[in-house]
Amino acid sequence: MFRSKIIVVKIGGSTLGQNDTTLEDLVNLQKKKVPVVVVHGGGNAVTDWLSRLHISTRFVQGLRVTDEDTLKVVTAVLAGLINKELVSEISRRGGKAVGISGADGAIVMGTNKNRELGLTAEELTVNSHLLKALLNAGYMPVIAPVCINARAGDRDDNNLLNVNGDTIAAEIAAALDARKLIFLTDVPGIYDDSRQVITHIDVGRARNMIESGTASGGMVAKLEAGVIAARKVSLTRIIDGRVAHALIDEIEGKGKGTTIVNQQ
Ligand SMILES: Nc1ncnc2c1ncn2[C@@H]1O[C@H](COP(=O)(O)OP(=O)(O)O)[C@@H](O)[C@H]1O
């Protein structure tokens, strides 16, 4: 079966720091002609700006409950500030990046079926046309997790929806038939009940871990994302983004962490 060379990298909000080598690694991959699509979070920065603006914030199963004001801040901070900071940092290191959101080129359309989460999209459809055009032109797309509300003007007036970064990364990886989906996060991998890193996990065990509560908070979205990506048999990896050159090690097959596969 045809398999693209594309790699999708999700940069967790929790690992974006000054001493981070991730952006340097991304530029090196681009120089080696590896087609890379980046999806970023930025949850901490959103929480910081929400508190500066005195807007309270709440999470359900690791997903932010988004009201109208929160959505405005999410869009401004993620698709604005964080996205442009990343693009300029990549550019400064000699890379070619284009910062967009899931809304641009109508890449991602979503609906907020679960009203408990407010304006957070869950069911997503992806049109990868713009991403392929950018990759073919030698650019690294850097995507903020915001999408178009597929029902805007129908049920409500919100044109945009917030999306969890892990979920959008998985849907994009599946739509691109990506070779690999890599989550850079702030733990060495997925822990089992005794806090040992699990090296391989299949979709069935991933579901069990969510149900049993062994995985909680932000890890639930990552496991669910692995399940989504596995539909298209793309390989999902969860690695420690705090380790220097974790991404290059991963590409060279020296990476530690957890692999989510379709079947064990
Ligand atoms: N079983 C588990 N294994 C590893 N981490 C877990 C597990 N259950 C919950 N977590 C939490 O998930 C967090 C990673 O998700 P998150 O905070 O959303 O990071 P990111 O910014 O990378 O998305 C970890 O820091 C950890 O606190």
Ligand SMILES: [Mg+2]
């Ligand atoms: Mg997260």
